[in-house]
Amino acid sequence: MNKEHSNFSKSVMITNELGLHARAAAKIARLAMQAEKIIWIIKDDEKVDASSIIDILTLGCSKGTMIKITTDNESDIDVLNDIVMLVEKGFGE
Amino acid sequence: MPDHEIQKEIRLIGTGASPGICIGKAYLVDKEGIDIVEKYFISRKNLDSEIKRFKMAVKNAADELRAIIENAPEDVRRHTGILETHVALLKDKMLYDKTIETIKNERVNAEWALKKVVTGIKMLFHDISDSYLKARSDDITHVSDRIMRFLIGTEEINIGNIDKRVILVAKDLSPADTSQIQLDKVMGFLTDRGGKASHTSIIARTLEVPAVLGLGNATQIINNDDRIIIDGATGIVILNATDQTLSEYKELKARFEERKAFLSRGSHLKAETLDGLSLQIMGNIELPEEVVSVLDHGGDGIGLYRTEFQYLSRNEFPGEDELFDKYKDVVEVMGRRPVTIRTLDINGDKAIANSNGSDEANPALGLRAIRYCLKKPDIFRTQLRAILRAAAFGNVRILIPMISSLDEIRDTKRLLNEAANSLEKEGKAYNKNIEFGIMIEVPSAVILADVMAQEVDFFSIGTNDLIQYTLAIDRGNREVAHLYHPFHPAILRMIKHVTDVGKEKGIKVYMCGEMAGDPFNVPVLLGLGIDELSMNPQSIPAVKNMIRSLKVEDARRFIMEALKQTTTMDAIKLVEASFGEMIGQ
Structure with a gap:
């Protein structure tokens, strides 16, 4: 098995009313900063660094957008799951 | 042929927001209120x-x-x-x-x-x-x-490092911005946004410097140090002026200043119509220093003393003694002449926090003026006490902004009484026998004028907000600013209703909005029966001059016709047809 190229990802929908706004992006970034390697957020063909609030904001994810959260580092799966959960809960708003 | 390229003359048209002509060099201020950023290399x-x-x-x-x-x-x-x-x-x-x-x-x-x-x-x-x-x-x-x-290492706008007078060019200037500008360095204003009734326009008229606003993209066309000509009456801005244009405008400038001098010579005469009705012509001020300007221009008193300034661009709320000193300064200089102090007309928290009001989607419909003050009685009490104390030194009236219901009047009076009682207990000098008035600037106050009249000593019509709220027009939005006009038939009828109620209930009706300061509006205002007009000090001479050339009898006859007009344009045309000759000079 070639472990390096394996890729862990989950798709999740933005459910909160205002979409992925600054405060929500800040919550994601705070989690993503705990990862060893970069966690990516993918929307359509755009890919951004989840540890940068600004990068996340530039995706312009409104309510109902599907995003994919991905990493190629197995030990960051917990962080990835935390982010997915945060999005699913609608950022606790 | 000259070997250098000759630049073509460029003319931009905006809203003429403050009359006058100036010729000078441009100084650009960035949209965010930061100076144009310099670039230099680092070793x-x-x-x-x-x-x-x-x-x-x-x-x-x-x-x-x-x-x-x-x-x-x-x-x-x-x-x-x-x-x-x-x-x-x-x-x-x-x-x-x-x-x-x-x-x-x-x-x-x-x-x-x-x-x-x-x-x-x-x-x-x-x-x-x-x-x-x-x-x-x-x-x-x-x-x-x-x-x-x-x-x-500067405050929002820093023009402190320029040593010559300049024409300020900006996308927009907020009241907080303008309060930080060294105004004596500014010979004119140009902005991309804003209209005739915006704060920048008001400041420009106060300073008697020309301003053209709502230019759209002036900041992109004009460069630092460009020589420009501004005509604040027509809204024309000229870049790369030819020699011919330049001498034309120098002459216009001289003529404008001559006319201003002529008006100011008559400014100390009474504002009495040809048939003997005399009106009180008052000045609007924001800073105590402007009192001098009101007196110089022949004002009979202060019809509107805006008190927001002490709450802007600072980190904490002003104390009672500081406010008292400021109010007393004005009251003492004016002597027996009335000083109408309007209580805080903004959201104080936002002013203090300097957060640009981004939290409310519609600040004009939000927590401001009396709504804010009643929600923050401690802050309001400080101001009320300062006003009552200043009232011991002269002729003070208190004016409450943005009243939209009767409860607000009653709550305010209760707080005012409490403030008086506490001053009494503390043995401080004060005077609570002052006239209590409200701004008529929200449509609900117009409709309830008869009810409100029973609880107050006077009304003061604030036309800027009344027009904005009645016609649902943001006067700072250039897409719709042209729809904003005091001669909209709905506005004329509303003012008529207020003056009728005033007469019936025996209370005075004043006006302190922009509408009061334009000589063109004088026949209408005289006909409507406004008792006192308050305006920028610089407008006083021209308005007085206009009043002296009219008969109130004619104005009353005229207003009956004006009220029959069904569109703004028809009303304007009627004024032009009836009084054009006098206004045109």
Whole structure:
């Protein structure tokens, strides 16, 4: 098995009313900063660094957008799951 | 043939917001209120200290934000979440790391690197379709502005380092911006946004400097140090003027100043119509220093003393003694002449926090003026006590802004009584026998005028807001600013209703909005029966002159016709047809 190229990802929908706004992006970034390697957020063909609030904001994810959260580092799966959960809960708003 | 390229004369047209002609050099102020950023190169050995300077600015910005969060009053604290996000944004890699990289790679100064990075980030927001999310680039603007302020080491606008008088060119100027400008350095204003009734226009008229607003893209066309001509009456701005144009405008300027001198010679005569009705002509002021200007221009008193200034561009609320001193200054100079002090007309928390009012979607319909004051009785009480104390030194009236229901009048009176009682107990000098009036500037107050009249001593019609709220027009929005006109039939009927109620209930009706200061409106106002007009001091001579050339009898006959007009244009045409000759001079 070639472990390096394996890729862990989950798709999740933005459910909160205002979409992925600054405060929500800040919550994601705070989690993503705990990862060893970069966690990516993918929307359509755009890919951004989840540890940068600004990068996340530039995706312009409104309510109902599907995003994919991905990493190629197995030990960051917990962080990835935390982010997915945060999005699913609608950022606790 | 000359070998240098001859530049073509360019004419821009905007809204003439303050009359007068000036010829001078342009000074650009960035949209965010920061000076145009300079670019310079950093030598290799100084790169580290330049980066350190940037890091220090970010640290200071973060400390400042944290202090704001900590010092927020409890009820505001739940709104500080966005500020915490701003703290996080300061260190965001796309902003922080990228700026440091840019300083290093391009060997440029920190300001320039930051500006470049932020401009790049903002481009990324262009394509976002969701308007709320698109507007999140504002958060990045706020954050980078804060860093920039620490880098440049200045307040919002710094024109302190220019040693000559300039024409200020900006996208827009907020009241907080204008309160920080060294106004004696400004010979004219040009802005991309704003209209005739905006704050910048008011300031320009107060200073008697020409202003043309709502130009759209002046900041993109005009460069620093360009020589420009402004005609604030017609709204024309000229760049690269030919010699012929230049001498034409020099002559116009001389003629304008001659006319102004003529009017001011008659300014101390009474404002009495040909058939013997005399009106009180008052001045609007914002700063105690302007009292002199009111008296110089022949004002009979202060019809509107705006008190917001002491609450702007500072970190804490003004104390009672400070307010008292300011009010007393004005009251003493005016002697027996009335001084109408209007209580705080803004959201004080926002003014103090300097947060640009981004929390409310519709600040004009939000928590401001009397609504804010009644919600913050402690802050209001401080001002009421200061007013009552100043009233012991002269002829003070108190004026309450933005009244929309009777409860607000009663609650205010209760607080005013409490303030008087507490002063009594403390044995401080005060006077509570002062006239109590309300602004008529919300349509509901017009409709309830008969009810309100029973509880107050006078009405003062604030036409700026009354027109804005009645016609649902944001006067700062150039897309709709042209629809804003005091001769809209609905406005004329509303004012008529208020003056009718005033007569019936035996209370005086004053006017302190922009409408009162335009000689063109005088026949209408005289016909409607307004008892007292209050305006920018500079408008007093021309309005007095107009009154002296009219008969109130004619004006009353005329107004019956004017009220029959069904469109704004028809009403304007009727004034022109009936009084055009007098106004045209």
